[in-house]
Amino acid sequence: MTIRQAFGRFWPLTRGDRRWYVLVCCCVIVAAVCETVAILLFGNLTDHALQQGSLRAFWHPASAWLAVAVVGAIIGYLGNSLAFWSGERFVRRLRAHVFGHVQELPPDFFQRYRRGDLVERLSGDVEAIEQLVVSSTIGVLSAVFRVVLFAAAAFWLRWDLALVTFVLAPLLWLAAKVFSGPIRRFARSERIADGAITSVLEESLGTIELTQAYNRSPAEEQRLDREAVAWMRASVSGARRSELYEQVVEVLETLCVLGVIGLGVWEISHGRMTLGALLSFTAFLGYLYPPLRSLGELNLTATAATAATERLDELLSAEPTVTDPEHPVELATVHGRVEFDRVGFRYRDVDVLEDFGLTVEPGEFVVLTGPSGIGKSTIAKLLLRFHDPTAGEIRLDGVPLTSLQVRRLRESITLLPQQTHVLAGTIRANITYGRPGATPAEILAAARSANAHDFITALPEGYDTPLTPSSPTLSGGQLKRLTLARALLRNTPILVLDEPTTGLDAPTAHQLIQSLPPNRTTILITHDHSLTQYADRVVDLSGTTYGSDAPRAAGRLLSAAREL
Numbered sequence: 001m002t003i004r005q006a007f008g009r010f011w012p013l014t015r016g017d018r019r020w021y022v023l024v025c026c027c028v029i030v031a032a033v034c035e036t037v038a039i040l041l042f043g044n045l046t047d048h049a050l051q052q053g054s055l056r057a058f059w060h061p062a063s064a065w066l067a068v069a070v071v072g073a074i075i076g077y078l079g080n081s082l083a084f085w086s087g088e089r090f091v092r093r094l095r096a097h098v099f100g101h102v103q104e105l106p107p108d109f110f111q112r113y114r115r116g117d118l119v120e121r122l123s124g125d126v127e128a129i130e131q132l133v134v135s136s137t138i139g140v141l142s143a144v145f146r147v148v149l150f151a152a153a154a155f156w157l158r159w160d161l162a163l164v165t166f167v168l169a170p171l172l173w174l175a176a177k178v179f180s181g182p183i184r185r186f187a188r189s190e191r192i193a194d195g196a197i198t199s200v201l202e203e204s205l206g207t208i209e210l211t212q213a214y215n216r217s218p219a220e221e222q223r224l225d226r227e228a229v230a231w232m233r234a235s236v237s238g239a240r241r242s243e244l245y246e247q248v249v250e251v252l253e254t255l256c257v258l259g260v261i262g263l264g265v266w267e268i269s270h271g272r273m274t275l276g277a278l279l280s281f282t283a284f285l286g287y288l289y290p291p292l293r294s295l296g297e298l299n300l301t302a303t304a305a306t307a308a309t310e311r312l313d314e315l316l317s318a319e320p321t322v323t324d325p326e327h328p329v330e331l332a333t334v335h336g337r338v339e340f341d342r343v344g345f346r347y348r349d350v351d352v353l354e355d356f357g358l359t360v361e362p363g364e365f366v367v368l369t370g371p372s373g374i375g376k377s378t379i380a381k382l383l384l385r386f387h388d389p390t391a392g393e394i395r396l397d398g399v400p401l402t403s404l405q406v407r408r409l410r411e412s413i414t415l416l417p418q419q420t421h422v423l424a425g426t427i428r429a430n431i432t433y434g435r436p437g438a439t440p441a442e443i444l445a446a447a448r449s450a451n452a453h454d455f456i457t458a459l460p461e462g463y464d465t466p467l468t469p470s471s472p473t474l475s476g477g478q479l480k481r482l483t484l485a486r487a488l489l490r491n492t493p494i495l496v497l498d499e500p501t502t503g504l505d506a507p508t509a510h511q512l513i514q515s516l517p518p519n520r521t522t523i524l525i526t527h528d529h530s531l532t533q534y535a536d537r538v539v540d541l542s543g544t545t546y547g548s549d550a551p552r553a554a555g556r557l558l559s560a561a562r563e564l
């Protein structure tokens with residue numbers, strides 16, 4: 001991706017902030033004008049006060065110089081602060097944009113990338129793009145204004161000497177061109193290595209118990225070191241090229257300054273120039289060369305940032321596979337009838353479901369069982385539209401899922417996944433995650449139903465006990481009950497529980513299933529056959545489907561009769 005393409009890709013995100021960039025440019029112009037005036041005053045001071053040794057001739061230009069310097073400093077401060085603020089605003093907006101997009105992507109997208117790499121793209125790469133889009137734009141505009149102003153002043157002072165000065169510009173351009181290729185290459189390798197390091201750190205810290213238990217610490221250190229070596233190579237090679245570029249530019253600048261001074265000396269010796277004019281002129285060079293040099297450097301920074309642009313563009317180009325229909329069907333009330341109609345599904349090349357049919361009536365309690373790997377969790381994921389079936393159709397209350405708004409669909413179904421997800425925050429915050437704004441009484445009721453209230457209140461800080469995802473201070477069974485409380489609090493017409501009783505002792509498991517709320521469509525995925533007694537129907541994915549005369553079924557029939 002070229003700088004131009006990279007810039008075009010992200011520039012639209014600056015909409016709404018461009019007036020601030022214009023303001024920054026105005027500050028830059030005023031500050032550059034102040035610097036120009038200050039240099040001219042310096043020439044005046046040299047010719048009238050210094051050369052003639054006149055203190056009277058000193059005060060006027062000196063006070064004017066001071067006033068101009070103060071104005072320049074104030075405007076410079078305001079401009080730089082504003083430039084920084086608008087740069088950070090862009091970072092915030094870009095990160096939110098990419099993060100929002102990534103959150104819509106299907107689960108298999110996250111299998112293609114290591115989590116640490118994604119983290120790096122959302123942190124380091126986003127900041128690198130800010131460099132390209134905002135800082136570099138402001139930097140280039142600022143440098144161009146300054147070059148134009150100082151060049152105009154230099155031409156006004158002595159056009160012939162100014163011409164010599166500008167020999168430098170094409171040389172700098174040439175140098176930047178020569179160096180930009182390798183710098184881009186090393187920047188790309190560095191961004192990739194950054195992602196790999198974050199991944200290793202994230203993965204190792206996430207499995208620290210396993211690492212310690214299996215004595216794998218040295219291997220983990222080696223893994224990190226391998227990535228660190230790749231990162232160091234890229235980083236050092238890139239820095240070397242940048243440094244070499246700086247030194248080449250330094251030498252080129254020195255050559256030009258010496259050329260100008262040599263010419264100036266010659267002019268003074270022929271009486272065609274004053275010392276003040278020569279000193280002002282060389283002072284201009286001192287001001288002119290930094291923005292000229294920074295134009296070349298900005299080119300290199302922007303070139304390096306294109307590596308980050310490519311990485312972020314890759315994320316933004318990934319399309320969500322599950323989208324809202326153009327004209328969604330509105331379901332005023334969800335009754336909870338779920339139909340899988342000749343559903344087929346495959347993960348890339350692996351067929352998981354073929355011609356699968358199941359209808360769950362509103363309020364029915366179905367146990368889904370079958371051997372490991374047969375596709376039980378996949379059915380739950382299809383119901384929430386994490387994926388769409390490759391054949392057949394799934395319907396909710398007779399409406400195909402693809403005709404419903406994804407948000408509305410997920411509002412109607414609660415999935416308790418097999419994996420226990422703990423969030424950073426208190427136990428209360430963990431429970432209310434699925435339904436912010438729930439009342440304390442509702443939280444308590446959900447915790448009681450999930451058999452979690454007693455162990456929570458036995459903790460010194462009760463519902464305010466803080467939890468961390470990496471090392472939650474609760475047992476596996478307690479965490480299971482906590483996540484069940486979170487699911488129950490959502491109070492949706494459909495409940496899908498994927499192995500909710502793993503890690504629980506038999507009495508607790510039975511108690512938990514018995515206390516599940518009645519009158520809602522419940523699909524319980526389990527390997528525990530003792531729990532099937534509570535179901536209205538058991539569906540064994542290996543082939544058998546049978547009803548149950550369990551008390552639970554009777555209870556449900558009773559409540560259905562009551563409803564009638």
Ligand SMILES: Nc1ncnc2c1ncn2[C@@H]1O[C@H](COP(=O)(O)OP(=O)(O)OP(=O)(O)O)[C@@H](O)[C@H]1O
Nearest residue numbers: 108347348350352371372373374375376377378379
């Ligand atoms: N993201 C995925 N990508 C590719 N294949 C997958 C993916 N998730 C699951 N599978 C495969 O699909 C099949 C069904 O998996 P699924 O998790 O639905 O089984 P399950 O019946 O719930 O198993 P278990 O009882 O062990 O939880 C398995 O063979 C599994 O390897």
